[in-house]
Structure formats: structure tokens, C-alpha cells
Amino acid sequence: MNLTAIRAIYLFEMARTWRTLLQSIVSPVISTSLYFVVFGAAIGSRISEIQGVSYGTFIVPGLVMLSVLTQSISNASFGIYFPKFVGTIYEILSAPVSYFEIVIGYVGAAATKSILLGLIILGTAGLFVPLHIHHPFWMLAFLVLTAVTFSLLGFIIGIWADNFEKLQAIPLLVVTPLTFLGGSFYSVNMLPSGWRTLTLFNPVVYLISGFRWSFYEIADVSLGVSVGLTLAFLAICLVTIWWIFKTGYRLRN
Amino acid sequence: MSSIISVTHLSKTYGSGFTALKDVSLDIRRGEIFALLGPNGAGKTTLISIICGIANLSTGKVSVGGHDINTDYRAARSLIGLVPQELHTDAFETVWATVSFSRGLFGKPKNPAHIEKVLKDLSLWDKKDSRIIELSGGMKRRVMIAKALSHEPQILFLDEPTAGVDVELRKGMWEVIGRLRDAGVTVILTTHYIEEAEQMADRIGVINKGEIILIEEKATLMRQLGRKQLTLQLQERLAALPATLEPYRLILDDDGMRLTYNYDTQGERTGITALLGDLSNAGIRFKDLSTTQNSLEDIFVSLVRRSA
Incomplete structure (x- = not known):
């Protein structure tokens, strides 16, 4: 294992975060705060409690997940797309590193960023509504699992994309709608049964449900199903990346 | 003299069906300067890309320092420094950071003294804290050479090292390459400037349409055909x-x-x-x-x- 190389890639990527602090951390925090102001304070006060939790508090886990998901994808996809775009990928490909090490470096950095971001947003939320986390371990486990899984997905998108439009397309057209419809702002149980069944095909539902359970012990689906499906999604991403490097898809001609 | 790179019956056909290399066999000797000449599209860059791990080979075998580039890629690649033809650099990193990154990427422990020496040799020392975007084209080219030398490679590939570089800088680059050869580094360069090959190379290979059409000692070549x-x-x-x-x-x-x-x-x-x-x-x-x-x-x- 070329640990020095992993460290080099990881630190290189993290350096990019600090350089673009405003874009990486500050802007997601501001947009999340705006959600709290609008949904938590302005509209939330007119919405009744959901399963014993005030609406403002109820949406906290969903909002954290919303940011972690989108930021994981955008960090990781940009991280690998950019060297491809400017050509510096030649150095990564010619270095004595295995694909596993490349993935740990890039995905590790992207996941670290979004975990930090998730925790910052959580702290920000604490300023608006009272927070109590019943299962801190599970909360962290879901945060890390989600950050890693969606950073892997972002990495795949970054390799697949051969222009900036494609890089934006998946997050914008697929991930954001899935997240909004995945129960960030409501309980899936509030939907009519037909829509509820349809919603259960949305993988984001399981992430948000599990994550919310770790806070308030209320869930749309059982914890086991949440963990199981998240792990399954992680496995799919890993297999896809294994295939990409095995075939050299869009990396090695 | 023992060979450090051995290419045997190498062929490369791209997904589009284009055959870039046809049954290429070539041995590079340890410590020599080998110039690979050929017109545009002859297959020079494809050959280098395969040896360095950037492109996959279709058939054939390549070994570097006795290590197969596929089965023992770590050992093979760690011997090689590559300076590609295009100026691919990060824009916002400093010279020092990008050169240090390359060393880490190749698994070598930190060695600021070595990085300092490389930057001084390439007249980049006073630019070490500059962001790459602020540098001229010639300086960026030298940054790429510095990156390739950061991990102390035994073999250096220079793909068109002096393309678009002014005369003075080109001469400076030749001096650097001469010093590397004196230090025992094997140098493989592709070039359009025949003068460059004539000036520096020990042996010359000519490639055209994906086939090696000649490999000869420069002196013999000059004598035979001159x-x-x-x-x-x-x-x-x-x-x-x-x-x-x-x-x-x-x-x-x-x-x-x-x-x-x-x-x-x-x-x-x-x-x-x-x-x-x-x-x-x-x-x-x-x-x-x-x-x-x-x-x-x-x-x-x-x-x-x-x-x-």
C-alpha cells in the first residue's frame, strides 16, 4: 500500500478546500440557514408537530443530509473531473499507485469535506432550534456512510462526464429531486399510500429515515432496512469503480 | 550495456479501430540518451504513454527495469519520470506544492533538500512560492520537468521537451539533460527538432506510421547515411x-x-x-x-x- 501517495492526494484535495473556503463551506451553510429561516421559522410555526417533534426540529436531519449528499457528489466529481479536464490526470495514471489508493485519496478527501460540512450545518441548526441526538454513534455512522457512498457516486460521475454540462446534469436532474422527494421536509407516512409506495423506490428515503431515527427515534422505514440499503448502494458504487479501473473506462485509452 | 526498457512486439489499436503501433520492438540501454524521431501522428506519444502507464497496450510486452508494466506496475512506474508534450499543470498551486505533491504521489518520503536542488537546477528557485498560473510557458515547462525529477527517477521521458521554447531556454534544457545523463539517468526524448537529436542523442530511433523503421547509433547513422x-x-x-x-x-x-x-x-x-x-x-x-x-x-x- 502506497500510503505516501494516498496522503499526497488527500492533502492536495483538502488544500483545494481551504483555498475555496467560501465556495466549499460558507455557501452551503448560508443556504441551509435560509432553509431554517423559511421552513423552520416562517412556515414551520404554522405546521403542527410531526410524531411529537416540532417541524423546525424535524427537518434538521433532512437538511443536513441534503447538503451532505449534494456536496459529496459535487466535491468528488469535480475533484476527479478537473484533472481530466486540464490534463494533470497523466501524473496520477503514471504514478505507482493502485486504483484503490487513488479512490481512497480522492473519495476520502471529498467525504471528509462533506462530513465537516454536515457537522457545521448541524451546529448552525442548533442556533435555530433545540437539538437532541438520541444515538450519536448511529448519527455519525449514517453521516460517514452517506458521505462516503455519495462521494463514490460523485467520483463515478466525474469519470463519466466529458463536459461540464454532464458534470452538473446528474446532481441537478437526479439527486436534488430525489433528495427533496426523499422526506427531507416531510415524513413519508404523511403521503397517500400510492405515493408512499412510489417514494420507497427512492434510495434517499432510507438515508434520511435512518439519519432522522438517530436523532429522534422516529423513522419512516426500519433501521435495519435503512442500513442494509445504504450498504447495498455503497457496494454498487464500489463495483462500478472497480469496473472503471479494470477496463480503464474514460481514463486509460 | 544492459537494457533498462524492453518493448517486445508491442501493438496498439484504439477503440476507434485506429492502429497507432504495429509490432514495435525496442530496447533502451541503461544510461543512454535515446531520441525518438517521427512525423506528427507517427505513434511517438502512444509508445511513451503505454510505457508510462497512461494507455493500455493491445498486444505485446513491455518491461521497465525488468518489471512488467502490467503485472508489476508499481516497481516499473516508480523508475520513470514523465514530462508530457502538453503543458498540463495545476493553476492555483505553488511551484513548491506541486513539485512536492509529485514526490509524494510516487511514494517517496519528503526531502526538501532534493526538491530545492531540482528547482535550483531548473532556475525555478526564486519562483518556488509563485502560483503556476503566474508563470510563463517556458517556466511551466520547467515546472513539469521538476515534477518528473522530484521522485529521483532512473528514466526520464521527455515528450517534445523544447516545443515552443525559445533558443536560450532550449540550450538551458539541453544542459539539464546533459547533467542528468552524467548522473546516470536514462533519457528518452521525442522531438521535432532534428538538431536536438543530433546534438544530444547517443542513439536514434525513427518511427513512422506506427512502425519503427530504424534504430541506430547516432554516430553510425551519420556515417552510414551522411x-x-x-x-x-x-x-x-x-x-x-x-x-x-x-x-x-x-x-x-x-x-x-x-x-x-x-x-x-x-x-x-x-x-x-x-x-x-x-x-x-x-x-x-x-x-x-x-x-x-x-x-x-x-x-x-x-x-x-x-x-x-
């Missing part, structure tokens, strides 16, 4: 060549004021002594004489034409 010309500026106009000089196949031009004699440096006898004697006998006197040798460029052009 022809020389003797030009005599006459003191008086000569209307026609006397019959005694016919065997020399002289060319009389410049309105009868210039005689040109082509001879082969490879031949045991060049015929110059006899020619000068016969000229004297014929009463032809000259005021100046010069010889010119065919350049590698002439040789190269004739080779590529022949294989086309």
Missing part, C-alpha cells in the same frame, strides 16, 4: 569541365565559378586527393573551399519518404 559535399570557389570562370574530371561527376554552376563534388564519408577513399591533383593538372585554380555534411534532418526526411 554524405559530404566539397565546394570549390574558382578563381576564373570555367566554360566547361575538362574530360579528365568526368569520373568525379562534378557539378559546375554559379555561372562557371563554383564546382561541387559529392562524396561518401563511409567510403575508404573519398577521392579528394585525386580530385585536387587532377584539378591542378588541368590548371584549374580555386580561391576557397568548404565542405558540408548532410544533416540528420536530410537523413530523416529521406527515411520517412522511403517508408511512406
